[in-house]
Amino acid sequence: MIRFEVLKTLLPVFGDHLVVCNIGLPSQELHMLADRPTNFYMLGTMGLASSIGLGLALSQPKKVIVIDGDGSVLTNLATLSTIGNNPAPNLVLLIVDNGSYGSTGDQPTYAGRKTSLTDVARACGCDNVVECRAEETAKAVSDALDSDRMTVIVSKCESGNVDVPVIDMNPVLIRERFMAEVRGE
């Protein structure tokens, strides 16, 4: 099961929750599958999805799901210590761990070799870390949303991409419609 298939299983779970989506193909795939104002697409800035999600979760009460990747988390590895030390009960960090840099041509990441992001997250102080198979991801996210506890999910899936168009939305429009959803307008 590749990331695109995992995302498809997640759509019913996302519901009206706020979703912060990682740069590149993950955002493009989500945009193609189900563009909604509650999606915040990162059009640039590799590595910061989890940081944006934490800042958002700490600043308002609605639940926040971050769709991140193993390569992006490795880029900003210290984010796990900030998340672990500032737990936001409304935050679910989903790391789609396909062991590769998907958006740049599936080059292997160290998470696909010896590095365990599950262990790193635990060592960084994240109290609820779940590692699951791709097929179990939707249930893991659903359980995390129900638990009202900050949860890190490491979903082990296969490397691979589908053909999707780039997002040509205006970035300010993406932000403003997302903020309107945060405010409940």
Next chain:
Amino acid sequence: MAKHIDAKIVGDLVANDIGFVTTVPCKQLAGVIEVLEGENRLLHVPCNKEDEGIGLCAGAYMGGRRPAIIMQNTAIGVVVNAIVTLIQYYQIPLPMLISYRGEVGEKVACQVEMAVHTKALLAQLSIPTYHFHKPEDADELDGILKHTQMCKKPVAILTDATFWRTAQ
């Protein structure tokens, strides 16, 4: 030990509805960070690296809290991509209170290496930049914070060694 100027700076942040501050420490900023820690009208979340802090600030802004980042000028070398592709591209107002290391009074020679690039880099990025050199320069902070919200840009406030030595 925090001084009056540290409390004044934090007071201006609070008065301008800044509700989220992230910091990477600098010796010159220790007093401000000490005051922030005791200020319950805003949320202080220290970060490990300044680009991570920029991400936290973007999220906080979208969550309805006006953010600010406090860091050293060496961080300019870290945050260029995050400022350009996140803060500027999505038009997020972000005051950046920056210790301007490497100016007159500096004891660490290596700090001068980044000081000579600081204003050039900020100018290249079209970031409105203010420089606090004398204690009374801090009187502009309130206006700068309002200006930042108005124009929805990252704004740099450089604070040098002379400022921190002479401000009470």
